[in-house]
Structures are given as C-alpha cells and as structure tokens.
Amino acid sequence: MDMSARSERSRYETEVAAYVAAGGDEQVQRVITAVHGLARRLSQWYSQQLSDLDITPGEWAVIRYLAAEADDNISTPSQLADATAVAPSSMTHRLDRMAERGLIDRTPDEENRTRILVQLTHDGWEMFRQVVRQDNMVESDVLAQVPQSQRAKLAQLLELAIAGLDDALK
CATH class of the missing domain: 1.10.10.10 (Winged helix-like DNA-binding domain superfamily/Winged helix DNA-binding domain)
Incomplete structure (x- = not known):
C-alpha cells in the first residue's frame, strides 16, 4: 500500500472515530465519511484532468x-x-x-x-466524450477493489441513499 492510500485510510478512520466520539452512529459515519472521502479524492483528480485538457x-x-x-x-x-x-x-x-x-x-x-x-x-x-472516457478509466481503477459481483449491489444501495436525499429535500 502506498503512502497516499495509507494516509487516506488513516484520515478516514480518524474522521469516523471523531464523529462517533461526538455522538454519531458508527455505521452512518462509516458510510458517509467513505462517500465523502471518495468524492473528495475523485474531485481532486477531475480538477487535474480538466486542467490538463485546458477546461475550467x-x-x-x-x-x-x-x-x-x-x-x-x-x-x-x-x-x-x-x-x-x-x-x-x-x-x-x-x-x-x-x-x-x-x-x-x-x-x-x-x-x-x-x-x-x-x-x-x-x-x-x-x-465531452474525451473527458468521459478518461474519467471512466480512473473510476474503473477506483472500483477495482470492489468485486465485480458486488458492484450492482453497491450502485443499488447508493441509489437508495440518493432517493432518501430527494425525499428529505421535498
């Protein structure tokens, strides 16, 4: 495991522990913190990719x-x-x-x-096509740790969470 992966995992564990210590539900905090960390890291990569393509x-x-x-x-x-x-x-x-x-x-x-x-x-x-194709390569790498047989279930669970957000914002 390289240093950036170790530091991201360490950051995740520290954040979850802090939220739980403050009264957050551990399962909720594990999910939300993981999703937030993934979004943060992907956002950094996307920003660099767009910069490389000279697009803001x-x-x-x-x-x-x-x-x-x-x-x-x-x-x-x-x-x-x-x-x-x-x-x-x-x-x-x-x-x-x-x-x-x-x-x-x-x-x-x-x-x-x-x-x-x-x-x-x-x-x-x-x-649009160029950005999507490049994104897809990185996103596939991100999902490499998730077994192919479980990706549909992961997508379904995240879609349920999104639906919950939509319901909460009504």
Missing part, C-alpha cells in the same frame, strides 16, 4: 449539462446559469470563451428572437 470546472459544468441534462441538448444562457449556480453575467463570459474555442454554438431562438439557444458543437461533443 465551470466550462465542464456547461458541457456536462448540455450533453446529459438539457432538453434536446439545447439550453438558454439563463438556464445554464441556474443549472451551474452562477450569475447570468458570469455565464455570458463563460459562453463567450467556449464559443471562441468552438465548443458551443449560440443561435437566436426562432420562436422567440430575444432568446439565445446554446448547444454543443462537434468539438464540444468530442470534448
């Missing part, structure tokens, strides 16, 4: 939203600002940079000429 996390948020969440893969600048939690003026600057790089197209809405529609270009889709 904000630009990736736009690409990801347009590719995976926007209706017909088309959105408006205000919808993108809401979806990525930035001010509309910041979104305008972000979209300007992305259009200059050829990642998005902005066109007037035929039904409402005062509205602009944003969609990924061929280069934007290729960037």
